[in-house]
Amino acid sequence: MHKRFDEYTHAVAQYVRHATGKEKANLRKELEDHMADHAQALLDGGFPEDHAYRVAVESMGDPAEVGKALNKEYPLRWLVLSRLFLVLALLTTGLLLQVFPGGLYNSMIARTDPVHSGFHSANLDENQLTYTDIKAEFPNGDILWVYATAVTWDDTYGYTGHIYTSSYNKNPLRDPLYTTYALTYTLKGTEEAFLHAGGGGGSSYGAAYMRQSFDGLPMGSTLLAHYDRHGTSFTIEIPLPWEEVEVP
Amino acid sequence: MKTQRTRKQKTLRWAVIFLLLTVLAIHSHALCLTSGQSIRAVESLYGLESTELIAEKGDFTLSENQNTLLLVQHRPFHSPLWNVNGSQLQVQTKPDHPVCAIISFRWNSEDPDMRYHLAGTLDLEGAHSVRAYCTPDTEYNGTPLTLTAEVETTAQGRPYFWSLTILPVGSYVIPQHLDVLDDEGNILTTTEISWQ
Numbered sequence: 001m002h003k004r005f006d007e008y009t010h011a012v013a014q015y016v017r018h019a020t021g022k023e024k025a026n027l028r029k030e031l032e033d034h035m036a037d038h039a040q041a042l043l044d045g046g047f048p049e050d051h052a053y054r055v056a057v058e059s060m061g062d063p064a065e066v067g068k069a070l071n072k073e074y075p076l077r078w079l080v081l082s083r084l085f086l087v088l089a090l091l092t093t094g095l096l097l098q099v100f101p102g103g104l105y106n107s108m109i110a111r112t113d114p115v116h117s118g119f120h121s122a123n124l125d126e127n128q129l130t131y132t133d134i135k136a137e138f139p140n141g142d143i144l145w146v147y148a149t150a151v152t153w154d155d156t157y158g159y160t161g162h163i164y165t166s167s168y169n170k171n172p173l174r175d176p177l178y179t180t181y182a183l184t185y186t187l188k189g190t191e192e193a194f195l196h197a198g199g200g201g202g203s204s205y206g207a208a209y210m211r212q213s214f215d216g217l218p219m220g221s222t223l224l225a226h227y228d229r230h231g232t233s234f235t236i237e238i239p240l241p242w243e244e245v246e247v248p
Numbered sequence: 249m250k251t252q253r254t255r256k257q258k259t260l261r262w263a264v265i266f267l268l269l270t271v272l273a274i275h276s277h278a279l280c281l282t283s284g285q286s287i288r289a290v291e292s293l294y295g296l297e298s299t300e301l302i303a304e305k306g307d308f309t310l311s312e313n314q315n316t317l318l319l320v321q322h323r324p325f326h327s328p329l330w331n332v333n334g335s336q337l338q339v340q341t342k343p344d345h346p347v348c349a350i351i352s353f354r355w356n357s358e359d360p361d362m363r364y365h366l367a368g369t370l371d372l373e374g375a376h377s378v379r380a381y382c383t384p385d386t387e388y389n390g391t392p393l394t395l396t397a398e399v400e401t402t403a404q405g406r407p408y409f410w411s412l413t414i415l416p417v418g419s420y421v422i423p424q425h426l427d428v429l430d431d432e433g434n435i436l437t438t439t440e441i442s443w444q
Contacts, residue, residue, distance in 0.1 A: 074255065075255065078255035078256055078258070078259050079255060081259045081263075082255060082258045082259040082262055085259060085262035085263045085265070085266045086262045088266045089262055089265045089266040089269055092266060092269040092270055092273055092279070093269060095273055095278050095279060095325065096269065096272060096273055096276070096278055098278075138295060139294070139295025139296065140292065140293060140294055140295025140296075141295065142295075173276075177293055177294065229341050230294060230295075230296055230315050230316045230339070230341050231296075231297070231313075231314060231315025231316065231341070232295075
């Protein structure tokens with residue numbers, strides 16, 4: 001770039017106060033191109049180089065007046081509004097980021113591979129589990145998946161039935177609200193007697209895991225899980241793998 | 249003129265992005281601009297049918313549908329990090345009884361007081377007020393509370409009661425029973441209370 005052009009555009013840019021740095025750079029480039037075209041035309045017409053560049057600059061006019069005139073082309077209100085909406089958009093994005101991505105991974109694991117989620121209650125070896133596909137859907141779209149069951153036997157408690165559940169919402173961006181705590185349990189055929197369960201579990205955003213163990217079950221019994229809240233009720237049947245039980 | 253259009257275009261672009269994000273935030277209940285949207289957020293959270301507003305007191309709303317009574321505190325922002333249930337004071341399944349009563353209390357470290365809501369709906373002729381109380385055998389757990397509320401009627405004719413009692417921080421026993429009284433103080437019926 002010719003030194004004269006640089007000095008001129010620099011002087012003009014000083015008066016374009018409302019332009020951002022990027023806009024000033026673009027403006028200077030535009031002015032330089034314009035002067036370069038003019039100078040080239042003069043050179044092509046046979047004028048000496050120094051004369052051509054000087055005339056090209058002088059024909060642009062006083063840099064202060066040109067700068068002040070160009071400054072009106074950069075109304076401040078649009079810049080302020082633009083920045084305001086940018087900040088608001090970033091704040092809203094921040095709000096949404098807290099809601100959405102946190103549970104996505106956990107939710108996907110809960111619906112595909114709960115045993116290896118890190119929250120699976122490993123009270124029994126994996127080879128003692130019978131994998132099942134029993135699912136219940138709650139009114140808010142939460143899914144409770146009974147992904148495994150087991151039956152064990154010992155001298156103290158007799159037969160103990162274990163159920164392993166993962167909870168997630170159909171919408172992978174949502175946290176589940178309902179877990180096995182929303183259910184009551186009975187034995188099929190003796191629905192009036194509620195069962196008390198021990199167990200444990202864990203949860204993180206997007207998923208919750210529970211194990212429930214029911215001691216003293218009659219041989220061959222089937223669990224029923226009941227939901228009855230807020231005008232919605234259902235029952236799911238959970239068969240236990242009695243054929244797998246090992247009695248020492 | 250080209251430069252000016254660019255600034256306008258940038259402004260419009262960010263305005264559209266902001267509006268779309270806001271719509272998404274409202275749709276996902278991350279942002280609740282009104283108390284009605286807070287109610288919708290809790291309904292969505294629990295998967296409830298739409299509830300109708302019974303009464304509103306400051307930030308709090310009482311609403312119901314056929315099966316459920318909701319006591320909700322309006323908060324503009326809902327997110328898991330700030331406890332998505334933060335706005336929900338009580339979600340109560342209606343019992344097979346003419347009275348559905350809930351008690352909810354809230355306390356936080358920034359507030360020197362504890363706030364007890366006694367609210368509910370009832371379908372009982374002659375009901376004038378309600379009185380919530382503890383059974384005597386609970387005294388060893390703290391100071392037994394007795395809460396009262398007048399029965400009011402909405403513009404649509406729906407009877408309800410709702411009182412807010414503010415007490416200094418302490419150890420209180422939450423009432424478990426509720427009497428519905430007529431205007432002479434006679435007990436019309438008694439019911440159990442669920443509380444949170």
